[in-house]
Amino acid sequence: MELMEAIKGRRSIRKYKPDPVPEGVFSTLMEAVRWSPSWANTQCWEVIAIKDPTVKSELATVLPKGNPAISSMTEAPLVLVLCAKKGISGSYKGQTVTVKGDWLMFDTGIAMQSLCLAAYSLGLGTVVVGMFDHKKAEKILGVPGDVEVVAMTPLGYPATGGSTPKRKDISEFVFFDRYGKRG
Numbered sequence: 350m351e352l353m354e355a356i357k358g359r360r361s362i363r364k365y366k367p368d369p370v371p372e373g374v375f376s377t378l379m380e381a382v383r384w385s386p387s388w389a390n391t392q393c394w395e396v397i398a399i400k401d402p403t404v405k406s407e408l409a410t411v412l413p414k415g416n417p418a419i420s421s422m423t424e425a426p427l428v429l430v431l432c433a434k435k436g437i438s439g440s441y442k443g444q445t446v447t448v449k450g451d452w453l454m455f456d457t458g459i460a461m462q463s464l465c466l467a468a469y470s471l472g473l474g475t476v477v478v479g480m481f482d483h484k485k486a487e488k489i490l491g492v493p494g495d496v497e498v499v500a501m502t503p504l505g506y507p508a509t510g511g512s513t514p515k516r517k518d519i520s521e522f523v524f525f526d527r528y529g530k531r532g
């Protein structure tokens with residue numbers, strides 16, 4: 350699949366078929382994560398792949414009631430939880446080197462996008478899930494104190510396509526030479 354086609358065609362998928370994700374496909378998606386760029390190649394990400402229906406159900410309880418991805422958490426055959434080791438990205442010799450502090454959100458975000466695009470190119474659906482009780486998720490999954498859960502995605506074959514939310518026009522977010530200066 351051509352890259353721009355994948356970037357523009359990927360949609361958040363919230364309805365899944367029960368069909369399992371083949372192992373080869375799973376490995377390809379982990380390669381997509383593996384080859385993502387990261388701060389000084391620190392690769393702070395870690396992935397927990399959840400197949401166990403009991404764990405998926407328990408994890409679904411960390412999403413607030415209004416989160417439209419709740420049912421996807423149990424419907425999809427797999428849920429991938431992207432975690433990150435703290436204090437690595439954005440740091441040198443244990444000290445953060447920019448005002449942004451830990452860059453783990455950034456690196457994990459890139460890895461998630463690589464994963465979602467690769468999944469889409471292989472016919473699979475994803476939806477980034479960020480609105481949930483992270484502390485509760487960490488407890489359920491036994492995540493140690495030096496690691497944090499960042500985001501998750503159900504993974505499986507789409508039962509229905511996603512709608513296409515409108516995007517801003519390019520002219521609304523691009524400036525030239527100075528902030529606010531339009532072309």
Ligand SMILES: Cc1cc2nc3c(=O)[nH]c(=O)nc-3n(C[C@H](O)[C@H](O)[C@H](O)COP(=O)(O)O)c2cc1C
Pocket residue numbers: 359360361362416417418476477478479480481500511512513514
């Ligand atoms: C950081 C982040 C967090 C998100 N959290 C949720 C979420 O908790 N629940 C949900 O249903 N969708 C979530 N989404 C999906 C967005 O709603 C979706 O990407 C956006 O509406 C654009 O739609 P599209 O992905 O189909 O292009 C999240 C997306 C991102 C990037």
